[in-house]
């Protein structure tokens with residue numbers, strides 16, 4: 097007993113020195129926004145997908161890759177609905193690390209990596225040549241690839257939306273944000289390495305005239321990233337519905353057959 101008391105006091109002292117223990121800074125529940133793709137019959141809003149692509153391309157792609165999305169997906173059913181020509185033009189606008197040239201070289205005389213314009217079969221190129229470069233460009237923090245982010249995080253698209261719109265919430269006065277990080281209560285630990293200026297109002301100019309508020313941009317890019325994580329969602333849901341209708345009809349036929357067969361058996 098004589099030993100336990102000082103230990104308990106010490107533990108109490110240690111706990112009180114860090115005002116915010118891990119459970120205090122657990123990420124906040126995601127914001128309650130609604131998306132067109134929710135529910136068993138929800139589909140992607142095409143216009144939102146196209147606007148979200150624009151936000152990804154013009155804002156997020158400076159830091160985040162989209163390694164698992166190929167340009168041909170932009171033209172496929174259930175996607176943003178770009179024409180093949182548009183998807184080709186988008187692909188050609190990117191520089192892809194080239195295959196070795198005739199002389200087997202990957203770099204030019206200045207040591208710069210040779211590139212070629214993208215084609216439909218290519219995936220979005222990563223903004224950084226490797227992880228070290230990505231970290232070096234972001235204060236040691238790694239901007240994760242966004243292809244699967246809505247699948248990888250609880251809350252999915254709502255999580256992405258909450259992060260993007262969560263930078264300007266009131267910080268508890270006694271919470272210290274570490275050097276090089278930014279306050280964001282929707283991120284685990286409340287301090288994120290993504291700059292709070294990464295997305296601002298009017299970061300893009302929408303060609304369809306939609307007003308580019310930060311909420312609108314965040315909602316659009318979250319829709320786009322949901323699609324990136326599950327490009328075949330619409331096909332999956334419509335297949336599910338067909339199977340359901342088939343089973344209902346089959347049950348009806350089987351029940352009618354059962355009645356007919358057993359009609360005289362009493």
Ligand code: HEC
Nearest residue numbers: 155156158159234237238239240256259288289290294295
């Ligand atoms: C200037 C670079 C930069 C830009 C621009 C940027 N981000 Fe980030 N982002 C980061 C970094 C760095 C991290 C990692 C933060 C960390 O680990 O603390 C991050 C983290 C994230 C996370 C949290 C990931 C996780 O692990 O849970 C999401 C979601 C995200 N970014 C989405 C976006 C979206 C969407 C855009 C475009 C609107 C965007 N970011 C623009 C640098 C950037």
